[in-house]
Amino acid sequence: MLAWTWRTWPDPLVDFGRELYVPWQITLGRTLYRDIAYFNGPFSPYLNALWMRLLGVSLTTVIVANLAIVAVVLALLYSLLKLAADRVSALVACLFFIALFGFGRIVAVGNYNFITPYSHELTHGIALSLGALACLYLPRNLGTKNVAAAGLLMGLAFLTKVEVVLACVVAVAAGFLLRAAAEPRVQRRQFVGVLLVTALTPVLLAFAYLSSRMPPSTALQGTLGSMYWTFGSKVASSPFYRAEIGIDHLRSNLADMFIGTGLLCVAALLAVGGGLVARRITGTPTSRAAAWLALVITALLGVLTLRSPHWFATIPKALPLAMVLFVAIWLATYIREPLVPERVRILGLRISLSLFALTLLAKILFNTRLYHYGFALAMPAMLVLLAAVLCWGVNSVAARFADGSVVRSVGLALTLVMVVVYLTAISSTLHKERYAVGSGSDAFLADERGAAVQSTLQWIGQNMPPGSTLAVLPEGVMINYLSRRQNPTAYINFMPPEVIMFGEDRIVEGFKAHPPDFIVLCHKDTTEYGVPLFAHDYGQKIGSWVHENYEGMVLLGNPPFIDAERFGILILRHRSTPSTVY
Numbered sequence: 001m002l003a004w005t006w007r008t009w010p011d012p013l014v015d016f017g018r019e020l021y022v023p024w025q026i027t028l029g030r031t032l033y034r035d036i037a038y039f040n041g042p043f044s045p046y047l048n049a050l051w052m053r054l055l056g057v058s059l060t061t062v063i064v065a066n067l068a069i070v071a072v073v074l075a076l077l078y079s080l081l082k083l084a085a086d087r088v089s090a091l092v093a094c095l096f097f098i099a100l101f102g103f104g105r106i107v108a109v110g111n112y113n114f115i116t117p118y119s120h121e122l123t124h125g126i127a128l129s130l131g132a133l134a135c136l137y138l139p140r141n142l143g144t145k146n147v148a149a150a151g152l153l154m155g156l157a158f159l160t161k162v163e164v165v166l167a168c169v170v171a172v173a174a175g176f177l178l179r180a181a182a183e184p185r186v187q188r189r190q191f192v193g194v195l196l197v198t199a200l201t202p203v204l205l206a207f208a209y210l211s212s213r214m215p216p217s218t219a220l221q222g223t224l225g226s227m228y229w230t231f232g233s234k235v236a237s238s239p240f241y242r243a244e245i246g247i248d249h250l251r252s253n254l255a256d257m258f259i260g261t262g263l264l265c266v267a268a269l270l271a272v273g274g275g276l277v278a279r280r281i282t283g284t285p286t287s288r289a290a291a292w293l294a295l296v297i298t299a300l301l302g303v304l305t306l307r308s309p310h311w312f313a314t315i316p317k318a319l320p321l322a323m324v325l326f327v328a329i330w331l332a333t334y335i336r337e338p339l340v341p342e343r344v345r346i347l348g349l350r351i352s353l354s355l356f357a358l359t360l361l362a363k364i365l366f367n368t369r370l371y372h373y374g375f376a377l378a379m380p381a382m383l384v385l386l387a388a389v390l391c392w393g394v395n396s397v398a399a400r401f402a403d404g405s406v407v408r409s410v411g412l413a414l415t416l417v418m419v420v421v422y423l424t425a426i427s428s429t430l431h432k433e434r435y436a437v438g439s440g441s442d443a444f445l446a447d448e449r450g451a452a453v454q455s456t457l458q459w460i461g462q463n464m465p466p467g468s469t470l471a472v473l474p475e476g477v478m479i480n481y482l483s484r485r486q487n488p489t490a491y492i493n494f495m496p497p498e499v500i501m502f503g504e505d506r507i508v509e510g511f512k513a514h515p516p517d518f519i520v521l522c523h524k525d526t527t528e529y530g531v532p533l534f535a536h537d538y539g540q541k542i543g544s545w546v547h548e549n550y551e552g553m554v555l556l557g558n559p560p561f562i563d564a565e566r567f568g569i570l571i572l573r574h575r576s577t578p579s580t581v582y
Helices: 014-029 045-055 059-084 087-102 120-137 144-157 162-180 185-211 216-224 224-230 239-245 250-280 286-307 317-337 341-364 380-396 404-430 448-463 477-483 496-502 504-513 538-547
Strands: 434-439 442-445 470-475 518-522 550-555 568-574
Touching: 014 045, 014 059, 014 470, 014 477, 045 059, 045 120, 045 434, 059 087, 059 120, 059 341, 059 380, 087 380, 087 404, 120 144, 120 434, 144 162, 144 477, 162 185, 185 216, 239 341, 239 434, 250 317, 250 404, 317 380, 341 380, 380 404, 380 477, 380 538, 434 448, 442 448, 448 477, 448 496, 448 550, 477 518, 496 504, 504 538, 538 550
Parallel strands: 470 518
Antiparallel strands: 434 442, 518 568, 550 568
């Protein structure tokens, strides 16, 4: 997967440029929240800035760091799933992660993978959360050091992104309570104190650091990160996020959810029925019967998927209901069984993983998919489902009335078909990634938008002196990073959510106080936010200020913000900038 998708992971304009530009600016001495308007927690930008200080400012540095994080995530997933299920399901789950989530490029926009994620807070937060669960469950005996490590990792996860914060807190708190229930009362009180102190330590240190560089109110807002904006602004109620969670078409999404659940139930009944048949076949080895049944099912599913792929896309929509079912089953089992430490450890881990997966799905609850945001938000739920099918379901069926090997074969057949379907989608997307963007250690491949971005970079390199400043509107800070031109204002993105969060008047004041020498207007269709075009449907004050103070230099492609479907880039020069600089 690494070789096949090599350097096709980022998007040339959307989101990921921020993940490079912000840590680069931190290495130059700028401070998050004071000098750079930012809406997530401080952990990821400062961690990436650390990598850049150690290994140099480049895309390659981020790739290497994230490959190491992928290795850590794989090790944690394998260890946790092997304990919660068995080796086979842990292995299949890790291979599934590599094929679909780690390196995948399923949709046209890049960034939805663990190598160049649209938000490092999401992938870092998941790694920290899995690490916290590993500290609680992998040791046979719960000790002070394990609890302290879990609390520390949970505190660091608090400094990432609200989706992960909520999932991590729910899973770690549940895991701690479930495991601590088997400990003596005195030990429990000690563990509670240790967990709270270690969890608060990173948060308080981050607040203290930021407070030394900005007003305490700004520092608190930065420490809370996206939690402040999620619960303290109108961003979460915008059409975009309503569509992401699936409440814009709730009835049809609920129908798909129940259809997906029904398909999983049919597959389960098919597997159990096949197991009953295999058990009754006299003189036929079970493994051979299972292999033939899996082959037939794989062929049937393959034909059905090729003829009508929509039915297959509904299966991931069943993940929320599946996680609710797993939590209920394992919690009931936990309550019913005696508090034997080893049994508590396994049951507690199953409950914690299911809760973590369920809470992480909240942002895409009624619109669950394995691509786009699902590469991270649906990843734990999908892997838990695989463990349920390949281990928990197999053991449960085999212990009662059918042959477990047939159930496992059917589960593997379903998994194989799903992987093939998504790898085919990745292959189709990769064929479009043939335009080189950037150079040297910053080079990557992109779709046709990459050609326009590269032409822009060439014009900048030939016509803008190194010391000139640049702003890209409404989106495209990747151009700032690749050209190594700073934006003199604190604002680096001008999409509808950022305009709502930071305020259009404040953004205009920032431009008036520190006007860039050049501005790049990069076309963007923002219909998904309910406002189709920048400077027409939103950001009119920003657009008016640009029109009054800048003049056109060069047009690449079509004029931006005229036709939603036609892409183009317009480079502008500030009217006060001497003509000799270009």
